[in-house]
Amino acid sequence: MHSVSKIRVSGAAAVRRAAATAAAASRPASVRAAAVRVAAVPVSSSSSLRALHTARAVASPSPSAAAGSRAGAKFDNPYANARAPNAAELKILASTVPVLAQHGLTLTTRFYQKMFNKYPQLKNIFNAAHFATGMQPKALAEAVYAYAANIENLGALGPAVAHMANKHASLSILPEHYPLVGSNLLETLDELLTEAGFARKTIDDIIAAWTVAYAQLANILITTEEELYCAAESAPGGWRGWRKFEVTERVEETAPGSNVGPIVSFTLKPKDGGAVPAYLPGQYTTVLATLPPGMGGTTGGESMTQPRQYSLSKAADNKSFRITVKREDPLPSAVSTTATKAQCPFSGGKAAHGSLAGVVSSWVHSNLSVGSEVQLAPPFGEFVLKEGKNPVVLLAAGVGITPLVPMLETAAANGRRVSLLYATHSSNKHPLRSWFAGCRASGAKVSAAASSVMADAPAATIQGAGRGDVTLKVWYEAPEISTDVLGVTHDYTGRIELDKLSDKDRQQLLALDAKPDFYVCGPPQFMQAQLAQLRKLGVPESNLHAEVFGAGGCK
Numbered sequence: 001m002h003s004v005s006k007i008r009v010s011g012a013a014a015v016r017r018a019a020a021t022a023a024a025a026s027r028p029a030s031v032r033a034a035a036v037r038v039a040a041v042p043v044s045s046s047s048s049l050r051a052l053h054t055a056r057a058v059a060s061p062s063p064s065a066a067a068g069s070r071a072g073a074k075f076d077n078p079y080a081n082a083r084a085p086n087a088a089e090l091k092i093l094a095s096t097v098p099v100l101a102q103h104g105l106t107l108t109t110r111f112y113q114k115m116f117n118k119y120p121q122l123k124n125i126f127n128a129a130h131f132a133t134g135m136q137p138k139a140l141a142e143a144v145y146a147y148a149a150n151i152e153n154l155g156a157l158g159p160a161v162a163h164m165a166n167k168h169a170s171l172s173i174l175p176e177h178y179p180l181v182g183s184n185l186l187e188t189l190d191e192l193l194t195e196a197g198f199a200r201k202t203i204d205d206i207i208a209a210w211t212v213a214y215a216q217l218a219n220i221l222i223t224t225e226e227e228l229y230c231a232a233e234s235a236p237g238g239w240r241g242w243r244k245f246e247v248t249e250r251v252e253e254t255a256p257g258s259n260v261g262p263i264v265s266f267t268l269k270p271k272d273g274g275a276v277p278a279y280l281p282g283q284y285t286t287v288l289a290t291l292p293p294g295m296g297g298t299t300g301g302e303s304m305t306q307p308r309q310y311s312l313s314k315a316a317d318n319k320s321f322r323i324t325v326k327r328e329d330p331l332p333s334a335v336s337t338t339a340t341k342a343q344c345p346f347s348g349g350k351a352a353h354g355s356l357a358g359v360v361s362s363w364v365h366s367n368l369s370v371g372s373e374v375q376l377a378p379p380f381g382e383f384v385l386k387e388g389k390n391p392v393v394l395l396a397a398g399v400g401i402t403p404l405v406p407m408l409e410t411a412a413a414n415g416r417r418v419s420l421l422y423a424t425h426s427s428n429k430h431p432l433r434s435w436f437a438g439c440r441a442s443g444a445k446v447s448a449a450a451s452s453v454m455a456d457a458p459a460a461t462i463q464g465a466g467r468g469d470v471t472l473k474v475w476y477e478a479p480e481i482s483t484d485v486l487g488v489t490h491d492y493t494g495r496i497e498l499d500k501l502s503d504k505d506r507q508q509l510l511a512l513d514a515k516p517d518f519y520v521c522g523p524p525q526f527m528q529a530q531l532a533q534l535r536k537l538g539v540p541e542s543n544l545h546a547e548v549f550g551a552g553g554c555k
Contacts (some may be wrong), residue, residue, distance in 0.1 A: 104141035237275035279379035281406035328358030400522030
């Protein structure tokens with residue numbers, strides 16, 4: 001058993017304040033203040049919370065209600081009376097931390113299997129590919145462990161709560177979903193403890209303590225998410241839930257003949273003819289895809305909806321959204337089959353297969369053309385450009401450039417110094433060719449390499465470019481022998497290695513003396529390498545910002 005210090009009454013309020021600050025920072029100025037009200041919600045005592053899980057699980061409406069708009073619906077928080085764990089419960093929770101560190105993945109894997117067997121409708125709001133790779137159970141296991149390990153310092157979880165709340169809001173997660181999760185998670189924990197030979201009294205004490213802890217966290221998340229929903233709905237042009245959009249433009253962004261991962265940009269306008277809300281550079285929207293029977297693990301002749309978040313790849317203009325989507329190829333069989341039936345509830349009784357990965361991006365590429373209709377969620381996300389006058393340094397690889405495009409546009413429009421360091425495979429797989437050409441046409445300091453490779457792309461003037469000091473550099477990891485020439489098509493060969501830049505280039509691109517903010521986006525390995533290099537160069541954590549695409553995180 002771990003020693004337990006006296007619980008602070010302000011613990012839950014601290015995490016709400018921290019989450020509210022992060023949530024507020026992810027909304028346009030006109031609605032940022034709304035999220036701060038999260039901190040004012042009280043945490044009061046309650047009894048029979050465990051019974052509440054069972055009652056709510058039985059009485060809750062169908063989870064498919066998440067697919068509809070809830071504009072004007074009454075907010076009903078089933079955990080509004082949740083309380084903080086007392087000293088005895090904290091001691092019990094602390095004792096489970098080592099167990100969660102060792103067996104958390106087993107818990108979450110079995111939990112998802114149990115929940116989806118009972119409530120198959122919930123598959124419509126989870127990313128099937130994240131189960132095929134094991135990412136989702138792993139992410140939940142890490143979250144449960146972090147919550148237990150920080151149960152007496154909830155303020156430290158503020159950024160994580162803000163991240164989860166934004167993701168949940170983008171998926172239209174509703175208060176009535178939480179008892180379904182809670183009841184199945186606690187049942188699974190009970191089963192595992194029983195199988196491990198724990199005494200019944202010990203199990204009951206652990207479950208009772210975790211019932212209180214879960215209720216506290218559910219209350220924090222539900223309250224934070226409601227603030228996000230209200231802010232999204234009350235913003236000019238805003239809404240809650242899903243809204244129908246029409247594709248008004250489709251642009252092939254990669255070079256003709258690109259044979260791996262084609263990238264397409266889609267411009268979308270509301271079917272109702274109304275405006276779209278302002279959003280912060282770096283935020284995303286969610287596409288709701290309806291997959292036909294047999295696609296993405298669907299069985300029994302039934303269709304299935306699958307949500308996917310895609311970064312908004314242009315600065316806000318109140319008229320339309322743009323998303324830029326890379327078609328992901330199926331995972332290699334050696335990877336995709338590592339998830340067993342127990343790990344992948346979407347597999348229909350078979351081992352998980354690679355077709356789950358990339359199923360929605362393939363659907364988007366194959367089914368969306370000019371005139372097509374698709375449902376979108378409002379913009380959410382806390383990976384956003386910070387306000388300020390200091391320089392901005394953007395580091396991106398592959399399709400990770402998409403959230404950084406509006407960041408560059410906005411920063412340049414506000415007169416800030418901006419450097420974009422971009423890495424991709426080769427000129428044949430260089431996305432957003434028209435955007436780079438637009439940077440060149442707008443007077444940005446695009447290198448000869450970037451200018452050359454984009455010479456055949458239409459020059460689309462980017463919003464505000466040219467007002468700030470903008471510099472772009474390009475790295476090719478595997479240049480095409482027949483077409484790519486160092487100094488002509490790209491500035492550097494290989495991967496971005498900041499410590500190998502010349503002193504002159506480091507000063508020009510990184511401007512470390514001016515204390516810039518760094519924004520990093522791309523594959524996890526790329527991000528980990530860049531963040532490690534920046535820390536080695538002495539960049540403080542407060543100036544490092546990263547976004548990973550998927551269920552996991554990046555350190």
